[in-house]
Amino acid sequence: MMRLELVKRAEKSRLMSVLSPVVAVALTVVFAGIVFAAQGHNPFTGIWYFFLEPITSLWGVEQLITKATPLVIIALGLSVCYLSNNWNIGAEGQLTFGAIVGSIPPILFPDFVNPLVLPLMLLMAMAGGAMFALIPAKLKTAFGTNEILTSLMLVYCANLFLDWMVRGPWRSPEGYNFPITVDFHEWAVLNAVDVGGIYLNLSAPIALLLVIVLAVVMRSTLKGFEIRVLGQSPRAGSFAGFSTRRMTAFAFALSGALAGLAGVMVVMSEIGKLQPVISPGYGFTAIIVAFLGRLNPVGILIAGLVIASSYLGGEAIQTSLQMSSKLATVIQGVLLFFVLAADTLILYKVRLVTGREGEGAHA
């Protein structure tokens, strides 16, 4: 008889920390191949169209960066939440609420046209997202409510609030009754600049900067240390003089602010106004990005690009193979599943035990 046995390692395996996401991606590609084959397509063609074809053109790379940017920014904030053991699932709602607050200047004060509007919108969006995220944080610290539920429920509140705003008080008088707000003026949008054939706006360098800042904070500041300690062992954290309550507020506020920032930048670059739906679920997908990136800033940057490519891949197989783009969601889910499973390898060794060996021990 043969069986697999998990043997606990004394220390985390550094090699496996790096390798486990690679293993997960490889398994996901194999899984995708099986799905393509089951649907009657050549698995290699399917894999080509889904994973590789989208990034063979400059336009594809531009799309990849555009999609990855909000994912990375949101996932950075979520990683701080998850590392400190705060389960914020509501980044999508914080994104929406942040975008609403950030859009106040061009919508309510359309005559205030000034270079200051741009930074003002970014700051207001961050404040709005942070405030909205502090609701589940406060509920958790004051009443012990489960933040997973409250933060998730608040997503629907935010989305419905946006829906009501664009249909009601903020509806554009020149919009032919469509549920949209007025178009943002020139200082309220992020214009794309040509960078070697790829058109990028300000949000991509902001995301890159945030990756670097958070990497430094986590690696070599006391705040980063506090985040890790409180996440792993609240009792040891309080022994170090850190406060779990303050950390909950900090982590939620930070991730809410980043989600709000990402939200308003999506509106300012891709849409140029508010409408009932402003995000294709960036706030939820960022959860996968955060874990796929091992809750590590640089890892998140890579994971953001990988996941963004699955959005493009979904569109690609729809046009090339006439398959449903929903397959992208399936593959994202499977990827998260494999990431979590492959994480076992970091703390455990897998050993093949044969029946003979097992018996030999007692003979």
Place this chain on the structure above:
Amino acid sequence: MGEGTGDNIGDMLRRVGGDTPLLEVRRVVKRFGSFTANDEVSLRVMPGEIHALLGENGAGKSTLVKIIYGSLQPNAGEILWKGKPVTVASPAEARALGVGMVFQHFSLFEAMTVAENIALALPNCKATRELSDTIARVSTNYGLPLDPNSHIADLSVGERQRVEIVRCLLQNPELIIMDEPTSVLTPQEADQLFVTLRRLASEGCAILYISHRLEEVRALCHHATIMRRAKVVAEADPANETVNTLAQLMVGNEIIRVIREKRKLGPEAILLKGLTQISLDAFGVTLRDINLSVRTGEIVAIAGIAGNGQKELFDALSGEEPVEKEGMVIFAGEAVGLMDINERRLLGAAFVPEERLGHGAVPALKLSENVVLTRHGTGEGIARRGFTRFGKAGRIVEKVTSLFDVRKGVIDPEARSLSGGNLQKFVVGREVERAPKILIVAQPTWGVDAGAAAVIRQSLIDLSRNGAAIVVISQDLDEIFEIADRIAVISRGQLSKAEDADTLTTEKVGLLMAGGAEEKGAAAA
């Protein structure tokens, strides 16, 4: 005792059945990767024998016991039960053979009753009235009175241990393995346990007894097997050995005796004035009107059975739990009751909690990071302008490691990879190296072997003689009498007056621990 008087079965079995051991372990080898935990270990336990298994932490006792109990499988060697080779693939198979085990850490559900807990361990058994009757009968029979319907949460530690023992007895074992059974008991409770164990042995049940307390091994056990570094190094008849010779066999060389010079008392450094702390936790203990004064240069020990307010007292002293009025806790003349733990550290105080992993240290963090844990706010520059300096922390790790002989595989390992004794040396050393003026330490040598315990205790005495005021919260009376200048006893959240250690005896402290402290505390107040 004359030959053939047949005073009891156990003695007879030990004499008559001398050639067939109940349990024989032959040349067992157990490896974990490159590390060998048991190296050709052999052991013979006779029926009706109380057999001591001695050794320092990490000597391989637990591994051997786990192999016997079926939770680990050996890489080589064999196990014979009543002369026949057997394979013990799981604890269930061990129980079927007749091997029972009482663990050091109890595995009981606090919110359930005694009968329900016991029923859980028995195959296909429900907590029926019949079972309750059996429990009541067996427990009184063996001098372990228990009410089957009381909830575990309401029981003392000694009573909880009784539940474990009775649970084990109901499976009709022929061999009972006991891992450090007296570490949580008062001297009186321990004596009661010895009566039970002798009774069981006299009925033919063998007992494999693991303990660090050599005095009780001498008094109780018929035979001792001593392990050191994964091997059996000696067999001995404990009655013919002294505590010192046994300890030498365990450690392999002369153990360091703790030297306690006379104290030179300085000014008052720790003052508790009417410290009262209502516990909001259902399982917590309310502290009532605690008064204590400790001067620099002395060690005051707080004895007591676990769960009598030690945790709450430690939290109030460390500042993890703010107290009601700032004047209830005074360090070096300054009222610190409302200060947090780092503000107190900045005043020269240091703390070592009972739980090493998860409180004193974060398991998955490196030792250097665990130095940052308690020393980032002490003004030593380990954290500056928000940035941590792990290099500086690493140098402290090296200093603590060499001062306290912390054994580690790599330069900066994760805390959880250290053995219990080594981690404890690190956690104490991390604070002592700072040369604090005030040190509050809980269970400084809990579950630590004799060699490491001596190092830790000596370091506490040296620190106090160099002008620190030290409070040691401990259940270990040997330790308390070894290092304390004065002793107070905590019982149900009340503290007795701290008296000179020279004027107290183990029995007197034991009585106070068992509940006498409350009246005393009330009288003192």
